[in-house]
Amino acid sequence: MNNSQQSLMEEFRTGGVDRRMFIRRAVALGISLSSIEAFMAACTTGSIGGGGNSGSILWSNWANTGEIQRFKDFTAEYNKTNNTNVQYTFVPTANNNYFSKILTELNGGNAPDVFYVGDGDIGKLVANQTVIQLDTLLSSSKSKEKASDFSPGLWGAAKTVSGKIFGVPVDCNPLLLWYNEKVLQDAGITTMPATLAGQGQWTRDAFQQMIEKIKATGKYGYVLDSWALVFYGWVTTNGGKVYDKNGYGNFIAHEDPKALDAFTWLATQVRQKTMIYAGSLPKGQGNDLALISGQTGFISVGRWDLPEFKTAGIKYDCVPFPSFSGKIEPAPVALAYMVINKKTKLQDQSFNFLTNYVSPAGQQFRLQGGGNAVPSIQAVTAEKVVTDGNDPAHAQYLLEARNIGYGLFPAEGNAPGLSTDIQTALDPVWLQGSDVKTALAKIAAMAEPRIQKGLQARSSTSPSFSPVVALEKIATQWCTTSIISALRMPYLVRPVLPL
Amino acid sequence: MLQEAVDTRAMKAGVQTDMGRRKQITGIAVTGLLHLLLIIGAFIMVVPFLWMLITSIETTAQAFSIPPSLIPNPFMWANYPQSFNALPFNLAYMNSAIIAVTVTFFQLITCSMAAYAFARISFPGRDILFFAFLATLMIPFQLTIIPIFLTMKTIGLLDTLLSLILPPALFSAFGVFLMRQFIMGLPLELEEAAIMDGANRWKIFWRIILPLLRAPLAALGIFTFIGQWNDFFRPLIMLNSPANFTVPLMLSQFRGQYATQWTLVMAGSVIAVLPLLIVYILAQRHIIRGIAMTGLKA
Numbered sequence: 001m002n003n004s005q006q007s008l009m010e011e012f013r014t015g016g017v018d019r020r021m022f023i024r025r026a027v028a029l030g031i032s033l034s035s036i037e038a039f040m041a042a043c044t045t046g047s048i049g050g051g052g053n054s055g056s057i058l059w060s061n062w063a064n065t066g067e068i069q070r071f072k073d074f075t076a077e078y079n080k081t082n083n084t085n086v087q088y089t090f091v092p093t094a095n096n097n098y099f100s101k102i103l104t105e106l107n108g109g110n111a112p113d114v115f116y117v118g119d120g121d122i123g124k125l126v127a128n129q130t131v132i133q134l135d136t137l138l139s140s141s142k143s144k145e146k147a148s149d150f151s152p153g154l155w156g157a158a159k160t161v162s163g164k165i166f167g168v169p170v171d172c173n174p175l176l177l178w179y180n181e182k183v184l185q186d187a188g189i190t191t192m193p194a195t196l197a198g199q200g201q202w203t204r205d206a207f208q209q210m211i212e213k214i215k216a217t218g219k220y221g222y223v224l225d226s227w228a229l230v231f232y233g234w235v236t237t238n239g240g241k242v243y244d245k246n247g248y249g250n251f252i253a254h255e256d257p258k259a260l261d262a263f264t265w266l267a268t269q270v271r272q273k274t275m276i277y278a279g280s281l282p283k284g285q286g287n288d289l290a291l292i293s294g295q296t297g298f299i300s301v302g303r304w305d306l307p308e309f310k311t312a313g314i315k316y317d318c319v320p321f322p323s324f325s326g327k328i329e330p331a332p333v334a335l336a337y338m339v340i341n342k343k344t345k346l347q348d349q350s351f352n353f354l355t356n357y358v359s360p361a362g363q364q365f366r367l368q369g370g371g372n373a374v375p376s377i378q379a380v381t382a383e384k385v386v387t388d389g390n391d392p393a394h395a396q397y398l399l400e401a402r403n404i405g406y407g408l409f410p411a412e413g414n415a416p417g418l419s420t421d422i423q424t425a426l427d428p429v430w431l432q433g434s435d436v437k438t439a440l441a442k443i444a445a446m447a448e449p450r451i452q453k454g455l456q457a458r459s460s461t462s463p464s465f466s467p468v469v470a471l472e473k474i475a476t477q478w479c480t481t482s483i484i485s486a487l488r489m490p491y492l493v494r495p496v497l498p499l
Numbered sequence: 500m501l502q503e504a505v506d507t508r509a510m511k512a513g514v515q516t517d518m519g520r521r522k523q524i525t526g527i528a529v530t531g532l533l534h535l536l537l538i539i540g541a542f543i544m545v546v547p548f549l550w551m552l553i554t555s556i557e558t559t560a561q562a563f564s565i566p567p568s569l570i571p572n573p574f575m576w577a578n579y580p581q582s583f584n585a586l587p588f589n590l591a592y593m594n595s596a597i598i599a600v601t602v603t604f605f606q607l608i609t610c611s612m613a614a615y616a617f618a619r620i621s622f623p624g625r626d627i628l629f630f631a632f633l634a635t636l637m638i639p640f641q642l643t644i645i646p647i648f649l650t651m652k653t654i655g656l657l658d659t660l661l662s663l664i665l666p667p668a669l670f671s672a673f674g675v676f677l678m679r680q681f682i683m684g685l686p687l688e689l690e691e692a693a694i695m696d697g698a699n700r701w702k703i704f705w706r707i708i709l710p711l712l713r714a715p716l717a718a719l720g721i722f723t724f725i726g727q728w729n730d731f732f733r734p735l736i737m738l739n740s741p742a743n744f745t746v747p748l749m750l751s752q753f754r755g756q757y758a759t760q761w762t763l764v765m766a767g768s769v770i771a772v773l774p775l776l777i778v779y780i781l782a783q784r785h786i787i788r789g790i791a792m793t794g795l796k797a
Contacts, residue, residue, distance in 0.1 A: 058739075064755035065585040065763070091739045094751035097732060100641075104736050108648045110657060286759075289563040304755065312560040372755075 056087045057346055057353060060102075061116035061170075061336070062095035066307065070366055077365065078356060086349045106130050106341070113344040114353055117167060119335040119407050123157035123414035126166045127457035131339040135165040137351050144359040149377050153330065153406035157413025158337045161248050161455075167337030168358045169376035171367060173302025174333045174401035175233050177207075177222075177322075178392075181315040183297045187213040193319040194394040200326045204238065204265070207298075207322040211274040214297040222298040223287035224270060224430065226279040228423045229332040229408060230300050231266070236406070237321040237329040238262040247409035248455070251422075251447040254440035258324075263429070263436045270430050277430035291316070302334050303386070303398055304372045310391070317392045320401055328397070333405035335376070374398050411447075414454030418447055551772075555579070555765035562762055575762065582753075582766035590742055591749040596774070598663050598745065599727040603720050605668035610719065611712055614678030615704050619690065629679070636672045644736055651737060662737040663745075667727065674719050681715045682708060717785035721778070728775060746771045 063071055075090040082088075091112055093101055099121045105111035106125075117125060125131045138147045147165060158167035179193060189210055196202045211221020224230065232242050240259030244252045253259040269275040276296070278287055287299035292312040300321070309316045323329035338357060340350045356362050360379035367373055367385040375382035387395050412418050425443050428434035554562045555578055557571045582588075617629045651662040685708070693703045731747040738744060750771055753764045779786060 060739075062755075063752070065752050065760070067755070068752065092741060092752070093739075094735060094748060095754055096751050097735055100732075101736050104645055104648050107645050108652050110648075110652055289559075289761075292560055293563040308559060308760075312558075314560070 055085060056089060057114065057344070057349055058089050058091050058112040059114040059353060060091040060093055060112040062098040063092045064095070066370075066372075068092050070371075074357070074362070074366055078353065082352070082356075084349065086346060088353060109343060111341050111343070113341050113346065113350045114357075115339060115341070116170065116336045117339050119156050119158075119337070120413055120419050121416075122167050122337050122339065123410070123454060124416050125339060126157065126160065127414065127454070130342050131166050132342050132344075132347065133164050133166055134168060134340070134351075134354075135163065138165060138168070138355075142348070142351060142355065144355045145377060149379070151376075151378065151403050151405070153404070154333060154335060154376055154402075156335060156337075156407030157410045158339075158407075159410070161410075167339040168354060169335050169407070170338045170358055171363055171371075171373040172333045172335050172376040172402055172405075172407075173304055173373050174398055174405045175230065175300050175302055175331055176318040176320055176397055176401055177298050177300050178291065178305065178309070178316055178318045179298045180291050180294055180296070181317060183214060183217075183219060183294050184210065187217045187219075187297065189213055192317065193322075194317050194397070197319045197328070197394075197397070202319060202322050203326045204322045204324065208269070208274070211269070211297065215272075215274045219294070220276040220290065220296040221274040222269070222276075222300075223281070223290050223296045224266060224275050224277050225287055225300060226277065226423055226427075226430075228412070228419050228426075229334065231263070231426065232409075233300060233321050233331040234266055235259045235262040237323040237331055238265075239324045239329070243409045243411045245411075247406065248411050250411070250451060251440075251444045254437055254444050260437060260440070263440060267429050267433070267436050271433055279427060280431060303374055304334075306392070307370055307372055317394055318397055319394065320397050328400055328404065330404045330406055331401055333402060333407055335407045374402050376402070378403070411451045411454070414457070415447065415450040416454075418450055421446065551765050551768055554762060555769050557762060559760075559762055562765075578762050578766040579770070582763045583770060585763065586749045586752055587741065587744075588746070588749055588767070588770060591744050591746045592774075594660060594743055595728055595745040595747075598660055599724050601664050602667045602727045603723045605664075606671050606674055606723050607716050607720055609669055610671055610674030611678050611709060611716065612704070613675045614682055615708055617675065618679045618682035620700075632672055633676060636676075640732065644733075648736060657737060658739045658743060660743060663730075663733055667723075671723070674723070677715055677719055678712065681712060685711055714785070714788055717782065718788070721782060721786050724778060725775060 059075070061071065071090050071092065075088050079088050098116075099118065102111060102115060102117070111130075117131075122131075135147060137143060138145070150169060154169045154172060155165065158169070159165050177193065181192065184192065187210070193202060193207070193210070196206055214221040235242055235253060235256075235258070238258050238261060240253070240262050241256045242251065242253045242259060243249055253263065266275070270277050281287075281290070287296070288301060288305045288308055290296040291299045291305075292309065292314055294314075320328040321331045338354050340347065340354060344350045357366075358377065360375070360377055360382040363375040363377055363379075363382045364385055367375060367382070371385055374386050383399055386398050407413075408419065412422070422443050425446065426439060429436055429439050553569060553571060556574050556576060557568065557578075558573075558575055561568045561571060617625065617632075647666055648657070651657050651665075656662040656665065689707055690703050693707055698706065729747060730745070731751065734745045734748050735751075738748065750764065750767045753760045753767060
């Protein structure tokens with residue numbers, strides 16, 4: 001680029017010439033159209049990048065009252081210890097409609113620099129390329145941890161088939177069976193499930209005997225949560241498969257004999273009322289409350305209910321899902337990922353925050369003293385927050401379940417809304433006793449095109465042209481300019497017409 | 500003969516008295532039954548509120564015990580300060596009040612003026628414009644949120660209370676429709692007489708129409724206030740700073756991804772519902788009339 005071209009660029013950058021004049025003079029000076037386009041795009045997007053300005057980074061997640069203080073403390077500590085010119089600010093958001101807010105902000109170019117995404121939503125951000133790829137950064141010297149420090153099953157839809165990583169699990173919540181010891185004792189159960197698990201005898205038959213005894217006392221043996229991930233837990237611990245190709249392929253539960261057996265067994269238990277489907281409980285009454293109030297012997301949840309169980313003052317413990325082998329088998333893990341907004345102006349500083357946040361020290365800081373999750377990273381120092389104090393007595397199972405567990409299957413995570421639709425499609429099985437195989441076959445037929453579409457969206461390297469998206473953009477721009485013009489209207493319309 | 504006539508009259512009178520008594524008894528029975536039904540209805544309506552009050556002073560275990568414990572033991576009054584101190588509710592109250600009062604005030608002005616124009620001023624394309632106006636009621640808010648978000652961002656109002664005040668204060672299709680229908684029902688002669696007396700358009704609106712709109716304005720004002728006070732989605736999208744959060748946003752913070760602190764939610768809900776309760780007590784005559792009126796118009 002010669003001097004005249006450089007001075008023109010500088011003039012435009014500093015506002016000396018307007019956009020139209022810049023294009024005219026640039027063409028006259030022989031600057032290629034692609035260079036003009038790139039330069040102008042850089043100038044335009046520079047103002048709308050991430051949520052923070054050049055000296056600040058905004059990070060956001062969903063948080064309840066208990067967690068907000070923890071995140072504020074972490075941010076304050078980070079600002080203090082890193083002592084950089086960048087100010088990190090935590091923006092708490094309600095869990096309800098969190099992803100709608102993030103999507104709106106991403107569309108408006110106003111999203112936080114670093115933020116949480118749920119395991120069922122990350123696939124969408126990977127597909128529309130609004131978050132940055134992290135695998136190279138994770139393997140660089142800038143990172144405090146490597147991708148291999150995390151259990152391989154925890155990546156879910158944050159990792160593509162080709163191994164590209166777009167989000168890092170912040171912590172995790174392996175699903176275990178939690179039980180109310182008093183309910184079990186009242187039913188005449190003397191050997192607790194955790195003891196059986198320690199002896200390698202924690203099988204589905206042993207579990208069934210227990211829930212039948214509990215049912216005989218007029219209570220529910222187990223509350224089957226209305227959550228697809230819980231159903232899958234019963235399938236995989238029975239040795240079955242839900243999706244082929246390591247979770248990236250099609251839904252195959254209707255063809256897999258062990259998966260079919262697990263679903264049929266669950267349906268039978270619900271029919272015999274040894275289990276109750278949570279979808280038939282009154283609205284707002286979750287399985288946690290059923291356990292606390294002694295209405296059920298078992299529920300399947302993560303560590304998130306531990307503070308609630310402590311407050312309620314019940315005697316509780318946890319145990320892995322019963323399995324065909326009597327030993328611990330892979331079960332689901334509920335996850336959230338931390339991602340970096342592609343439009344952030346401070347990528348290095350954003351990554352530095354992320355890598356500290358998910359590091360052993362970061363996770364320990366956030367989860368110690370009553371935390372409600374399990375570290376996603378395999379590090380003894382961080383894991384102590386789970387086992388210290390022996391609460392629950394067999395807390396070690398949380399770590400074991402994490403080590404062999406799996407996040408939401410990528411095939412499902414990449415297809416927006418599929419998880420909820422599967423859950424709804426199975427409602428007739430639990431509520432009306434519909435045929436299991438037929439319901440699963442219908443799910444397979446419904447899921448296949450959506451899974452393929454999800455895979456295609458992620459495999460494309462550049463955003464493809466979509467007329468709908470283009471029209472949407474035009475409409476949005478038109479609406480914006482019209483409203484702004486109306487607001488700036490310098491005159492008043494005063495109709496002077498007869499009655 | 501005379502005695503017979505007297506006896507017959509007495510018999511007739513006796514029969515009439517019996518019939519009257521029977522009618523009276525039937526009337527009392529019908530009224531009693533009606534009242535019983537109303538009491539049952541009122542009880543059904545009030546149960547959720549009572550449940551909220553009871554749960555707000557219980558422990559989590561009590562709140563979900565079977566059978567339900569209707570008298571808390573012990574009374575957990577601590578839920579209230581705990582709920583109030585967990586989050587800056589005082590700020591949230593202030594923010595919600597500013598938004599609800601300002602939007603209500605401006606919406607009453609803009610809606611009544613627009614409604615008068617649509618009802619009484621003839622101009623080309625008026626009806627088409629009005630139907631286009633009404634058609635916006637059919638567009639879900641989720642579709643317009645991104646343009647509104649971008650507009651607010653462009654004019655620099657994101658994360659301010661003005662981003663929540665400006666759009667509804669300027670425009671409400673429902674409000675305009677409600678007011679227009681009412682104005683259409685007013686006799687035209689009133690305005691003709693005013694014109695004969697030399698009143699201009701503004702005077703007619705201000706001196707004649709507006710005073711007659713008191714009842715629908717009260718109804719619209721109450722609906723708008725309640726709607727703005729309870730709004731969750733728009734504040735969620737527009738606001739980021741906790742100092743600007745509204746009451747529903749604060750309340751939602753008690754709900755985690757998987758677990759909810761129900762007793763604190765209920766205590767917070769009681770705190771949140773108090774202003775609405777006060778508004779209702781002060782303006783219940785207008786609310787009932789407003790509901791009846793909008794019901795008839797619909």
